[in-house]
Amino acid sequence: MIMKNLRVTLIGFLCLSNGMTAIAQQPIESLNKLLRDINGSLRLSVKEFNGTNLLSEQLFNKDLLQTKTGNWSMQFKASPVSGHPEVMDVSTSFRLNSGTAKASAVSVSFDFSKWNPENYVLVPASVYNGNRYRAIGNSYNPQYPKDMYYNPSVPLTISNNPRLAIEPNKASLIELTTGNVATPAMCFFSKKEQKGFIVLTQQMTKLGSNGLTIAENAAKDSCSFTISAPAVRKMATGFGDFHLSGDKAPDWKSGDEVALSFKVYVFNASSIPDLLKKFMLVRKELSGLNHPRNILPMSKLFELATDICRGNFVEVPAGSYYKPENNKNFQLGWVSGMMNTYPMLALNDQKERDRVIAELDFVVNKLQGKSGYFYGGIRASGEIIPEKMSPDFKPVQVMVRKNADALLWLIKHMQLLKAQGYGKSIKPEWENAAKKLAAAFAHTWNKDGEFGQYVAPETGEIAVYNSTAGAIVPAGLAMASDYFKNKEWLKVAQDAAKFYYHRDVEKQGLTGGHCGDISQDADAESTYGFLESLMALYYYTGQKEWLNKAEVQAALGATWTFSYDPVFPANSEIGKLNSNMAGAVWASIQNKHAAPGICTASGDYVFKLFRATGNQLYADLIGDIQHAHAEAVNMPEHLTTNNLIGSSMERIQLSDAEGKGSIGNFINTRNSWTETNGMLMALEIPGIYVNMDRKKLYVFDHVKAQILSSDKSGITIELTNSTGYDANVSVMAETEKQRIKPLSYTAFLGWPKVKVKTGETIKLKINPAKGIVFIEQFKVL
Template structure:
């Protein structure tokens, strides 16, 4: 009995291994052996049953370098590479064998050739690697190949980021909570609350535990693993291709990172095909469907990598480099010109109009129910594009919405409830239905920002007389509530008690949009204290979140998972501070947060299985914005704003990558518009959520709102008349055909390839004009150019004058 082979468990399914282990325990216990001996004997079986083989190198085994060039590149990272042939038992790793370079008669009979190219670019060392595997021996099933990079001198302080999936290794506290349940009561009002999420792929935060995370490329916004060594100030980025082609379908690569128990070593794996032992789901995990493939003699597959090594002074500096290189391997995407901004505005404002409820009270509903859910997914935000229509009907409807929402929705402290039913009865809506006084901080931050913007819009339209004193008083009361909470708590937390103003769930960045709201309110209400608090909050949140490489807390349904919505909200907040104060630090910091937002934005045209709905449509998914590490899906645009802060950064810096990021997002948005004009929040390829489908059939109010906002706040065309800078954001093709820089005269050609007539808004300016902050309502002043479907327009821009040219 004592010689039952422990290693046999790696070839058995999990339950069989446990069964044999328990039998062993019973037999040994019956023989009255000491318990600790029993545990020593059967614990390895349980370990392997739960986790399969380890990807870590065998202790003491000296692996020969794959090549001298690769060894030299990785040496500064205390790294080395192994090339492996893998055998699987179901979804578990059952065997590993080294694959030598070239064609050598090993028992596995593989041929491996490696193409290598190295370069030094600015302050980066770059290595391109192409691994060409060919099966030479007998047919084998349930098999794969893998590249393993072993890091010595590893440390748990290393920042590990896999775009849209893993931030800081996801080393956070895990709790068992259902979808949209909020934290447990025992965690409410707890000032020392650590970052808390539901179960997700993570490197364990607990010493001595198994620490391994496994995903595949469908779980990422960019096929990449990014590691920043804080001790050395050294960054490492691995980019790879999507996967291998098997029977006309791309099977995704796997990305695995495993640490040893002492956390002094780690192994990064790119496997083909990707085989995860557990499949990440919307919350938690399910049984993995992943399997190895059959390799017959002559079968060949290729894995491409691009490796980067560079110095960075901090995590924002590291992410700055990543935002520049994230498309380097997958290459330039091929967006489709589908629906021009003006048509999007018409379609989405019509949809929003269909959500207007008329009854005892009348108001715009942001969702598929007769209520207002404040902020977040559109409440008192979807009124902005309707107000921008600037006609009496829509102005009246917006005013009725303001009357209803602000009269009945505000709590004693000045904060608003989560939602307001059609009869004027407030309620919590999400997470804390049994404690409706607890409201998501972000909801109130959104209300503050968007309501002051709408006051400014009405003024700019010449309708200041329609702004009611009661509205102004209530929004000032909201601003005062944020100031009071800040002074008492030093943060705004994830959730607030709208009756007392106290933080209910601490320690997230969910309230960062309040920074922008307070900045706007400081000018509107002539109160400099609002701006002082906004700047203090910006410093706090930048230090405690931006410098740690993630922001959290935007949504009521995700606990404190890292998310995209706080990243773009903080970008907007910092850019607002820059435009209000002129302080360069805020421009730099807004770029840092834009770089973080880029990690959430799909950077390549993922190839879906041909049978999926999006694949049949030929959808291009570059630019889809992922929600959070819990809600693993891409969506059309940011929730819930235009992302115009990216344009403002581009305008202020001239760095085109921010314009290109916004361009991708705007074009992915149109991929979500369905033939009936509806749009859904699902535009995803992730196998944890709505993979390749069109989601809920197009019932998502916040996507109607953010599309309308994009069509307003992003110029269709941006032109500098004094330098060679020209960018088309709209669904058009355009070019500058001639320039007279002395007289700042520019000849432009625009073509509309879509089936819609387009009214294109042009922002043309010179250097002096671009040095001034862009007004919140600047879109009202942009020039308009009409271009018919399939037509081309040629015109000359001279100063503020536009003349037809042929």
Template structure:
């Protein structure tokens, strides 16, 4: 073992009405903090010994080892202090050992809300079905009012018995723990770093049998009792390391305590402002948006257009690789191709829309979501689902994107008219959602597509229906649609956003918590706000955005140097985790651009939201495989969905990916169509650069440098009136400026125009 230093830095921030000593405040929450040495027998802690401090130093004798821990306390101000613990083996040796920092919660209860971003929501204390991948509800599981039901993932136990979870720091978007104490109306966030010199750390949360006490431990090295592989937990083969005299290691963490917290949503809102307090991020300019779109558009038209079937495929011939309506492409890829694509792409996209809208509707009004090119089926994953099951989220996506397309066409050309053959099918489509809502007061997760009957409820999977009905109401001038959208928004906000859960968005996760349904909530709340102007939806959107931030990677993960991503020096800030089951980050949102956050920034002025947009938009382009920078064996223009920080597919797959293009490409195309390369607010003299260029603004002088090897056509949004939402499709019609590779150009901002100097 290398000579290592273990330094624990605890930064305690106490937000309350008056400054208080951080240790006393922890004591008021009945939390005891200890530093300790742990000895392992295989994957379990056999013995743990805590240091007892006298002044600033403690000595611990254990077997043939003498351990020393030095404490240095640095008071920053009355509300903030740093505590540093330096651990060292000063004499002797130790076998299968490690060190840890332990937070003991002596006043605990199962009503506490527990979150570990991207891995655990409400403790993952839900019903469990131990189905193999891809899990799908069986007939005996069907229930309209089903409790949230998940697969075999790390979790606290809803039933009697052992209640413990172990997570590698690479399992989280931000290595951290949040707890909301409803009885005390307080909350705590504990953040740590990815790794020490011993590699990634382990975060363990364990409850006692009575659930009256709990312990949270940050330990090095990472030793888990159970390790997660897709849809199953198994015993790990991890254990402690051997220490010799002089060995040292470093760990850091921060602790924030908040008063006057009244819900999980409020706890998560605090996270939004602190999530980047540890870890570092670097933005690298390498591929301008315009060149990225060129690569992806060319690949779509060359590889994925099916001339016989008049639709864009997902790159294969099987059911779920030929065509899927929503979720991963379908009636989503057609949107950016229609807005900023070449004439051929726009022509083909129109054919794609027309084929779906006029030929794949069922008698219930909903649309079949999968096709193999010769037939349609309700839904599929590899093979058609039984019992006419449809993941309604796919149709909700289609409703939203079809009307987004129609509204955007009107923005670009006010004289544009919806094709006559679309009108009745789309009216029937919107009405199907209204009928479903009025019958049961929810949209459900899985329905029988032929009858419109809910088979599995209890999820906010189809939350995008709120946005779809909102846009349909605006385009069709049908106020009854937006009334249903409002009722649904209130229901899902109360039962999911406030409670800090959002689940069942993807087709193959049962009802694990996921980022996709989370962002669908945000997208829908923003649609409601912009169409109605009512502040209620803005509050909902802000709470949803905070929750979405828990799914976004807040720092640049250090990949193994020999991995695919390690060799390419991939950055991860802005990657979006999939779900608590599918434990990987993704290059973007499945499947959105994130312009809902940009719109939220314009409505609130909160720069945290525009920073989230920047992380999303700037980050995603590096995942595009190019001839000059191939990513493994991926084709030029492809984007794989894997940003594997977790070892859920095996330790050898950290920083690895599979062969294949995915929905992430559609997310990147949407980004180019909906996020401007440069945003200017001339009133505030504010400039934000999303594209892979550099820019500065002095008075009305805009200087743009292109440090990449590719020419750039840059969309510039000159925003002179933040009081008005911009219409769908507006960004794609903003002015563009051209800057050759490796050059600098200067432009004069004149009203809504940019004049080259």
């Protein structure tokens, strides 16, 4: 049936080549002229369905269409954007003037002839490089087949997701809704034509969510990108599987109409990074500015989340630690084991410092294997938890990503203790463990030329190769190189970062395999994790090469992040709260939902990129992420998890991957990692950033601020707290000369804080003197 649907879908394209739909309208010809550079043309149609089976597709000839049951008209407008010949604003209105139309949808298709299957195809948060890879399983987190173990030539392997076919002589059909994507868009890059294509559309019409379809013929020499109102899919995609969509096309009566809006870009591009950077530049141009709400000051979030973490410290047979999950088992890295300790250490509280020290002792003494790699988890009883194990292969394996986290965060803890004046608390055992882990990574790189996805902690052997599971390793090695004064590790870090950037980002336009519950699927965690590494290399080397690569990586991160405030069902939990979710970060192409924040990090490297470049798009990106996180936090007047006050959970669901009833509904639980990244954002991202020379400020916290005046004595700003909670706002102010120097990992210790009570407006004067920000504060009556 899928083949039959594909055949009907492609009829319109074939008809175009035979001259059967010579649409003479000037606006359409203008758009076709733009599309000609990529061998494209436009097709407008009405489709009739029986359930989700396509019965017919009838094409508009000029602006009219006569069917057996009704008369349609179509108004098409396309206008170039002044000064930007590569983009056109497009709107199309479809109207049934008379008669009826049963179970029908309208669609706009972009048909591309001379198509090349090597074209890079992107649908944000859903399809990367066409998802044109080997797929396994038919379920969530499928077991790896035997050929994936101890096999250096294993192909990149994903879960059962929508994808373009890798098999020869096989047609492809990707059916999505705008609920499956972070930005309602479809894009591709043609290396042969040296062109990029982006079409942005709206989330929905009054008929419901729009459909996004990509159909490629068996010869792989033609392809169609179609946007329909509404979405009518045969199958809906789940978490590594498919199920019947239950979509339904509406019945039309005389006078019914619907409109679709687009922005279409056809532009010069010499590489996949060019497409990614263009996407980041334009991703909000159709939806416009989003509207982040100030509802929860970062200081209040930090207070509540650290209080939760205090109550989650356990002493069990395995050891003493803060629980990273809702049970008493321990997971290292990934979902916040030995990460939630960092904000607790930053409290500078003796009791919590002793607890953090106890956890570091536990990790170092109980989890490090003979090779230097750590095991990924341990039960409260003391039994090691194996990961992604095939019964045919031993010994126990562990995620490379967890070891990358372990190295980075172990160094960060020791850096923070030194910066706080507690360097004597650092134990030789911790430093020896960090050295052994860094040496293990260097050994693996020198031996295998990559870090793999899973390793065996006893032997140090790569158990599963490929993927970008080592995304954070260069950051950890760069930090270890500086801490222990080992130049070899910095060289390995740079060589590895160049390798992953070239193989995964430049050639494939994705990073993946970073999560413990997916295959080697593209994911947001590796995307942002690799940005951590690129900014670490910029910090430790000062070389602009890393900054340039970081800008591309941030653009890739933006593809995973809601660029707009999606509409959720009015009766859903998110809908009732009127939450604005721009900035929620999608998980992976398998786990089809967004989450409040980056797993697991503050994303301070995005702020550092903003500071280094002055490009406000990066400030907007991390600002969106922080505000979306606050929308998911459980508060007395803003219930989300129905759990502890200040708790949060990982599910912001716009798709129907878990069923249509799940759209807009939170899950009633709490996730330590989302609470941890909230604490880290409150800690490592300033509430207000001020550039003294440019006389500009950017607000990340949930307050309003504006510059009132500026003179030789400093800058006076007004600060208003309209939330229901008192705020303690950190302020980072600096000159252009200070901005040039990369920001240290413990810079937040030097940011002064301003107390602003709920409902209060204050004025304060900022005057950097001798590198220290001085603040004068008084209440405005």
